[in-house]
Amino acid sequence: MKLDLTGKVAVVSGSTSGIGQGIAAGLAKAGATVVVVGRKQNGVDDAMAAIMSQNPAASLRGVVADLSTEDGVATLIAAVPTADVLVNNLGIFNxxxxxxxxxxxxxxxxxxxxxxxxxxxxxxxPAMTEQGWGRIIFVSSESGVAIPGDMINYGVTKAANLAVSHGLAKRLAGTGVTVNAILPGPTFTEGLKEMLADAATQSGRSPREQADEFVKTARPSSIIQRAADVEEVANLAVYLASPLSSATTGAALRVDGGVVDTLTM
Incomplete structure (x- = not known):
């Protein structure tokens, strides 16, 4: 199975670190021209350099924009008017x-x-629809299904991602444009390390050990009993962005290590 995105333009929001950067790297490896988007120039530059260090042949563009605002979205659209793949990864949590x-x-x-x-x-x-092909991916979370009591605002917004993606898939039925959501579980990113920094200092554990301990205690239903690696999440997004995923749309696909304890979703 070859995931070939040669000739495709992919926009990945929030792609200067973590899962977003991992998805950007994976899409570039598959041959796409990837637009790396972040709020600060140094963040965009650093992310592009990191991707290029692993894949010197990567085709990348950088755009500095705050996508939490209408003006920021307009800035990105002005720089990149059309795209074949859109990955809505931008997100915050606490x-x-x-x-x-x-x-x-x-x-x-x-x-x-x-x-x-x-x-x-x-x-x-709309432009994807006109050309008869496109991929839209929303990065939701297992917290959008099983709302955590200590992250309710985050869980509510991630549930909204699921609702938007499912409804939009129906709206674009028959156009050749697929819309899906992926649901990562706890993933070993800079954001997770920062959230657990105090706990790691107090316990004397390494960041990785603390992340895995967090999964075991705060998400005990996890089957893998550890935090996922960024690449493990990115691999699913790259598949969904590829032509091979043409029969998958309106789906909420879990890459949560089995945290959500159900046979469906």
Whole structure:
């Protein structure tokens, strides 16, 4: 099975680190011209350099834009008017208690985690439809299915990703454009390491050990009993972006290590 995206342009939001950077790297390896998007120039430059260090032949473009805002989305659209693949990966999370999260933080999470993808899909999907081919992927989370009690605002926005992707897949039925969501579980990213930094310091564990311990204690239903690696999540996204996934649409595909304890979803 060869995942060939030669000649395709792929936009990956939030691709300067973590899962987004991993997906960008995977798409570039498959032959796509990948647009790396981040809020700061140095972040975009560093991500592109990291991808190029592993794949010198990678075809990359960098765009600096804050996609949590209408102006930021407009900046990206002006730089890249059309795309064959759109990966809505941009997202933020924290572990604040429900009663400590004010309205403005709820709105910020919604703008970053939900509206960024809505705005981008609204722009890029029509041209995909006209050409009769396209791939739209929303990076949701297992937290969108099993809302964690300590990350309710995050879980709600990730549930919204699932709703948007499923509804949009129906709206684009018969066009050749597929829309899917992937649901990562705890993944060993800089964001997870930062969230667990204090716990690692107190326990004396390495960041990786602390991440795996977090999975065992906070997500005990995990079957793999560890945090996933970024590449393990990216591999699923690259497949969904490829022509080989043509019969998969409207799906919510888990790459959560078995955290969600159900036979479906």
């Amino acid at each position: 572990d604040k208690d429900f009663f400590s999260v004010p309205d403005d933080e709820w709105l910020h999470f919604y703008n970053v985690n939900v509206l960024s993808g809505v705005r981008l899909a609204r722009h890029y999907a």
